[in-house]
Amino acid sequence: MSDPVTALKGAKGTAGFATVTEIGPVGMITLRGDFANKAVVKAAVAASGMTFPEQRRCATQGDQGMAWMSPDEVLIMCPYAEVHDRLENLQTALAKHHALAVNVSDARAVFRVRSPKVREVVAKLAPVDMDEAAFTIGMFRRTRFAQVPAAFWMPEADVIQVVCFRSVAQYMFDILNNAAKTGSEVGHF
């Protein structure tokens, strides 16, 4: 097997007031199921190594995490090399339950954007309230960035992590850098 290659091979943009870096590959599993069923939740917690997230929130720690995607969907994140094993264990644990777990690691591109003004970068692209009091660490949004679907969260202050589809990685990279162009600071937050 070859070494996995991300969509943009780790591209980095530093020209503007934010640093935009393509990271990954990141292991990702989409899990759909009935989360009122304790067994399903237990399997998700075991597969992710994280606590089960509340609505519009995510729990992340280093390379692993779990994010709320919809009332019947979570996104499990882990090191890319572990995704097949974790998926297999998850599917085994869920064998007797109606649930769907699939590997989507390669279907995605992941970006890290770092800047003291990172909230402005997001507010230019996504219809999300980025006020410090309104969007805090631990929150997770499934939304759009300009014209493409995306999800993001803040792993730490001044940093956002954005997930989008692999095919539009270049577009995402370009709009993030464009939104961070020097001279376009808004001074709103």
Added chain:
Amino acid sequence: MSTRLATPGRLIDTSQPMSFSFNGKKLRGYRGDTLASALLANDQMLMGRSFKYHRPRGVVASGAEEPNALVNLGREGRFEPNQRVTTTELFDGLEATSQNHWPSLEFDVGAINARLSRFLPAGFYYKMFMYPRSFWKHVYEPIIRHSAGLGKAPKERDVDTYEHFHAFCDVLVVGGGVAGLQAALTAGKAGARVILLEQTDHWGGRAPVDGGVVDGASVDNFVDETLKALQSMDNVQLRLRTMGAGVYDHGYALGYERLTDHAPGSAGPRHRLWRIRAAQIITATGAIERPLSFAGNDIPGVMLASAVRDYVVNYGVSVGDRTVVVTNNDNAYLTAIALKNSGLSVPVILDARVLPDDRGLVAQAKALGIRVMMGHGVSSVKGGKRVTGVAICSQAGEGAVLEEIACDAVAMSGGWSPVVHLWSHCGGKLRWDTTHACFSPDVDNPPKGADGMGFVTPAGAASGMFALDDVLHDAHAAAEGVITCLDMKLPKEVTSPVAERREESPMAPVWMMPHGASAKLRAKSWLDYQNDVKVSDVRLAAQEGFVSVEHAKRYTTLGMATDQGKLSNINGLATLAGALDQDIPSVGTTTFRPPYHPISLGAIGGEARAEIFQPLRRTPLHDWHEANGAVFEPVGQWRRPYAFTRGSESTHDAVMREVTNTREKLGLLDASTLGKIIVKGPDAGKFLDMMYTNMMSTLKPGKCRYGLMCSENGFLIDDGVVARIDEDTWLCHTTTGGAERIHAHMEEWLQTEWWDWQVYVANVTEQYAQIAVVGPNARQALERLGGMDVSKEALGFMDWADGTLGGFNCRVYRISFSGELSYEIAVDASHGQAFWDALMAVGADLGAMPYGTECLHILRAEKGFIMIGDETDGTVIPQDLGLNWAISKKKDDFIGKRAQERSHMTDPNRWKLVGLETLDGSTLPDGAYAVGEGTNENGQRNMIGRVTSTYHSPTLGRGIAMGLVHNGPDRMGEVLSFPGTDGKTYEAKIVDPVFYDKEGEKQNV
């Protein structure tokens, strides 16, 4: 003449002179000037020509309401027409040219229209251009096109950038005058998140010009202190140069920020569109002064009284040495007083009212020695390209001239209209205020949100409060009300400031000056300056039966210019009401629609231009394609290689080579874009039986089946190969453009109709790089990679299997869209390029070549396989395409089944799919129609069929095509005529649509 005064204006910085040009003439101004004030300071009174009569026009207002003074601004990549001089801040090097004249602003041939004005009344276009019919295309339209439009269209690409910004707040306050400042302060003190927008570059609105005393100090002081307080609050955001452009449902509002219009070329975007979600909106948008309707009120030098005052106080510019003030209210006396205090002459104030006593400003003006003529008005203004004098008459009479007074400016005031636009955008109702003769917001009928509660509150002059003290109290109360709606609390100590009250006499509505103006005077009394609509036009419209204000507007074009009738609306509908003998509120207003003032298309587009105009989807192999001669074509938002050209080879030659090579040796296709949707659950089989026309529940794990999907109306919407993965999991392939659409289609049925079925779906299209390995050498190539058994016995036609090839984990489908021995191999996208490289390496001496979508099309057409979007167009059912074999007769139901049983769907006269073979081997034109006997009711030849796909087949050495033909399958061997758009008529024989390997032997080896 207009000139700069010795006393500097309050907004001007005389230490920073700037040079600019108007029609090539070099002129000078100062920082703080608008282009309007700078032009006036240079005695450039004539600024443009009107739209219809090409009348000479000067600036009439000092703000966004300006109808006349529009210019072409900038050059090349920064050229923009129809820019208002009153909202254009002066900058060093500004270049402006005037519009709508030929050959020059001073001498304009089009002005002849004015002489012909009695032949160009309201509705002229509708009356004149009807007959004869042929004249429309050849005479009228070219003339209208030539004369239409104001500024020139830009010719070069815009060099600036634009962006959007999403902001959220509790309270959005629009307008940074004293009302807006006070409302923001009150709301801010209650702890609300506040955004305050002001369209100009300074705070305070017109209160500092009009003066006043607030809490014992001058109003300037109040502005400064309030601003300081707001700036110190973390929960309040202030934005200058940002106009509240529109209010929409659910508290959504647009702000239009102009960042670099006053400093072109500086870093950052030119405009920023603020997309604001506010819980509550306060519109502190002020009021606009109304012109008076008297003859010659459009001559350069006739201006709104407030504008004359603004130019003197704000910019230190006098419009004339001798200014006649004409008014129906006290407010205009401020202008006379300001002019007098600046050492300028006011020969007379013509006041249409007859007041019992002199109070307040009237008394003050008289004390300054200004002559006041009560009960008088303007009969007509003298002058052409600028004012030379006024003829005075009694307001009550018909315009008999009592006296002529020489002057070079006229300051008029017909009262004030609250700016109710933003209040009205989303349904706020208006009421008629008889005291001030204006429409103001009916606060009991605000625009309502989803909860049935109002979400817009007007404040200050925008709510019909004109006295400074009323303005401040109203603004405070508006904010207080909003705070209560938000369930927040205003601290007790926060109260409204108190302003000193001026003694004031009531205004008197004047809609025509003089009251009994003759027809001749009415035909010279302008209502809408930009569109040249006069009092006489509106009266004519009423006379001709256009009694609805919306009809009269369109008939006369009143209020339809780029200023959207900010000055003309109320005067126009008062005139209409007068002509109809109705009162004004029963005539009503036209509809207020966003934006309040034109905003740039660039701002609306935001960042979406050039490289990021649209997302462009790329497969994991995109870079390789690009480096290897791919000619791309768009398929949905994807870019797929159409063909891979080599050296100087033409695209057509490349396609021919790819087809032959794939048929004879080995072709590789990037099929990653095909949709892949996982469907899983105990009810998945049942669900897929509903989704597809054929039976999917009976498919065995390890097997594949081709399936068709129809809409509930029975029309074919997608097709693809379905693989059963395990007992309750299926993988559905969709077309490239269908992945998201079909995924949504499935979710919709699951969420809205069969919500109790146990099925989950996931779109995993992009997880995989999928490569089709096609041709007689395909198996050999895979065997060279090594790994899983790909023999006919282990992996037969329409089987699939998981395994490894060349060390890559993969899933291999034995499916064929080409009729050749074919494997479609899915690997994780992150390994896609490496797997492709491995295939190219082992296939090198087997003739491996990549092929593109056009080759794919030819291969499938040779086999008679249909393509969604070619053979289907939203009106085609599977039965039309001879796909009855793929429609299960065993199933009780599937989506589209009932529709397909309707009479029109079972009509034997529906056109059906056949193959078409030209007699001479040429290629039929795409989309060509076959003509039959006779003509239809329109005298056109009857059509009996059309071409849906057509190609040159290198395999067969001739043109092949598919088409839908009336009774087609029953007419084998018949020859049809297809007239082409090239003048030739093509003859083609109806044949079986499968042209190549009818028995399917080549794919089943």
